[in-house]
Amino acid sequence: MTDPVLTLPAGPRHAPEFGHDALVVCDNLVRIYQTDSVEVQALQGLDLLIHDGEMVAIVGASGSGKSTLLQVLAGVDAPTAGRARVAGHDLVDMSRSDRVRFRRHVVGFVRQQAARNLVPYLTASQVVDLPMTIAGTARKDRRERTETLLETLGVAHCAHRRPQEMSGGEQQRVAIAVALANRPKVLLADEPTGELDSETASDVFAALRTANRDLGATVVVVTHDAAVSGQVARTVAIRDGRTSSEVLRSADTEGAPGAAEEYAVMDRAGRVQVPREFREALDLTRRVRIALAQDHVEIRSDRDEEE
């Protein structure tokens, strides 16, 4: 007699991993700075997904964690807990040599202080050439790439100038060229227009858009400048080390950002931050009533019930 074939019920199908198709993944990211006696939680469980080809502005009050986030994504700073991945590279478990390669090839970084992005005694051509020389790129390819970048970013006329012979806006556009030299997937910029007047800032911002649209980089730009965040399709606001809300702008017929709509961000546990003005308007405090309507969720003061 043969044994009956044992059939087991099918196991649960695994849901795809959070952010499996995103270029940048921050999953419950925590960064704690420990100084002598104090502990500062700069990132407190931040979730963020950015897809290939996006241009995203990060905004938030001073001290909300924007620079810390960028330093983690740049591979300069390591998170204390959580998951961070950029173009398939896990930033939590990364060896020192992988980190060097990652910073050289996968991300480009532009700082606020224009002078710190460049080298005082090198011309624009020489400083754009430098990361490619370090990466071992052939001389002909380096020359072509340098010319293309300076031309495309509108600073070809600065090719033989040193930083002190350029304006602040030209220095930042050359800095973008340096950051893009090794064709990184992601360009990170921390307040790149912070030291510039509004006209020069808009030239630098146009160069970031060129980097995104024409040179294929996914761009993440931290900014205080409402004029900058008003020109990108997606603005992510950070509050107390977490993503709190997002503004999405639809493109108008010219492709420029048009109407804006603000969204609250829901984390994976279902938590949403109700904006302070909403809470104050309805005097929502510690406990609220929540109910499912046909196509929305209602949140009401628990005092409604008592009255």
Ligand SMILES: Nc1ncnc2c1ncn2[C@@H]1O[C@H](COP(=O)(O)OP(=O)(O)OP(=O)(O)O)[C@@H](O)[C@H]1O
């Ligand atoms: N190296 C460090 N050591 C200790 N605390 C730090 C360090 N770097 C940042 N912090 C603290 O972490 C928090 C977040 O700082 P972060 O620089 O990321 O904020 P930010 O949003 O970029 O601020 P800003 O807009 O002023 O640049 C702040 O409370 C800051 O004081």
